[in-house]
Amino acid sequence: MTVSRLFIVQLMSALFLAACAGPSGPTREEAEAARAKVMANADAARIAAEEDGRIVIGLAGPMSGDLQKYGLDMRRGAELAVADLNAAGGLLGRRVVLEVEDDKCGTKEAESAATELIQKGAVFVDGHFCSGSSIEGANIYGAADVLQITPSVTNGLVTDIAAQRKVTTMFRVVGRDDxxxxxxxxxxxxxxxxxxxxxxxxxxxxxxxxxxxxxxxxxxxxxxxxxxxxxxxxxxxxxxxxxxxxxxxxxxxxxxxxxxxxxxxxxxxxxxxxxxxxxxPDMLSNPEFWSFSQGRGTGVRYSDQAPAVERPEAADVVARLRAEGAEPGNDAINAYAAIQVFAAAAEATKGTDAKAIGDFLRQNPVRTILGELGWDAKGDLKAPNYIWYVWNEGLAVRQ
The missing domain is CATH 3.40.50.2300 (Response regulator)
Structure with a gap:
């Protein structure tokens, strides 16, 4: 998918910047002091939220820039999920509060967004949208004991890298590319x-x-x-x-x-x-394929994620999002489902500890508007929902 290609660009940019870093950067002691301050702020914010009867969750994605429409779609789904939780009495007897940060699908911006969210007391983050920003966020969330579920990233490296770094709090609600x-x-x-x-x-x-x-x-x-x-x-x-x-x-x-x-x-x-x-594979969903085939692509078959908006379990959520005046995309439905996963696991574990929730999710399926979801040791879905499409005279037809 496009986020996979975007990740490669982001990764190369990050490596280039790291290689060019000079001696003017912070010392190890300064970096550790800054990190300690962030964690102290995060702890204080969580305690304050608990005393106020709140559970803070975060949403991180591209709320501006070229990919803004995807971020805003995520936001619509997340806001509805939070509203539904609170209408049903909240979570663990507390009111759920959603904090939103714009990562612009960049790695540096993702670092800032993740840092802001944990300092606001977030115990769970619905995001990010892009691969590079998800990887950057996972490092911060893992260290801060914050659960992360990406609603969109299919790049296998996201959970592979998290596993290599022994981050056990990273999950996704979409299938990985491979x-x-x-x-x-x-x-x-x-x-x-x-x-x-x-x-x-x-x-x-x-x-x-x-x-x-x-x-x-x-x-x-x-x-x-x-x-x-x-x-x-x-x-x-x-x-x-x-x-x-x-x-x-x-x-x-x-x-x-x-x-x-x-x-x-x-x-x-x-x-x-x-x-x-x-x-x-799913990159054939790009309509430019037909142009590259010079009109000779009829009969070419490709796999792609089944449209989330077509799931019968999501019908009510889709209808309510449509009533707001805009057609929801997969990212809205997936962002809603990610919050369902967190809420179900928090109730099951009777708390918001990310490691405990992660252990629970690796052992137990959760029913969502995407159907019943289950995860493997890396946080990848055990049974991603792929379907077939076939190109026919310039149109991709579902099989």
Whole structure:
């Protein structure tokens, strides 16, 4: 998805800035003193909230800038969830208060937003929207014993990095990108039993992670691809791959890459009159795919998250959000569900301790407007809800 590509840009920028940092930065002692002050402020704010009969939760996302519409969608869902909690008597006998911070989908801004939220006494944060900002926030929330649930980030690195850093308070309510590989492998095995299969990726973090999961799942099912390879992103010619496909004659080709490369490859395959079924990941939801395929993309299949607004469990929330005058997106529904998860776990553990809630969520499913959700050790969904779409004359049609 686009947030995955954005993360790479953010990560490289962060590494560049770190490499260029000079001796004028704070000393270790100064940094530790500043961190201690933030944690002291956070503790004081939590105590004050408890004495006032409040539970403070946070929302962090792009409330301004190019991605503002997604942040505002998250905010609508979160505000409704909080209103519903308070209308039902609050949480743990206390009134829930929502604090909102704008991270502009940047890492530095995310650090500031996360710091502000914990100093306001937040015990849970619904966010962030982008991968880099979620990773930055996880470092701060983990150290401050604050639960974090991202309603939007599908990049596998977010929970992978959190696990490597021994952060146990990071979760998500959407599937991670590479789970599409498992979803696709199961479909391929069922749809093309005993037939030749080909798998290629663009060697990007996005593509490679999906291809790795797909190949592992195919291996489990005893399927060995006739082609298992990689290509360079942004190619203008795919003659080598097309020639290899002509020779191997696979019934299905899975391409773990972005929409532009798959579009150009689809065109090359159609020109070469290859009958091979072309399948790819959710980046094919980008309408620009059709342009890159030069109108030859009919029949190309891709996986994507099922629309949250179509879930029957979400019907009432969707109707109320629509009544406000704007069509809710997935981010509004997911942000609402994230607060449901926190509230259910807080009630079950009889408190707001993030580590206790994290332990509970890794062992127990929670019923939400997204259905029943369960998590693995990393905080990833055990059963992400993917569905198929097929391009047909310029339109992506749900299957």
């Amino acid at each position: 789970m599409q590989g498992i979803f696709a492998a199961d479909w391929i095995a069922q749809t093309y039993p005993g037939q030749p299969v080909a798998v290629v990726s663009d060697n990007s973090l996005y593509g490679k992670s999906i291809a790795t999961k797909l190949l592992a799942r195919l291996k489990e099912k005893g399927i060995r691809p006739v082609i298992d390879g990689e290509f360079t992103q942004g190619q203008t010619s795919y003659s080598s791959l097309v020639n290899a496909l002509k020779k191997a004659q696979p019934s299905v080709l899975y391409v773990a890459a972005y929409h532009d490369d798959i579009g150009r490859l689809a065109w090359a395959m159609r020109v070469a009159k290859l009958p091979t079924q072309l399948v790819g």
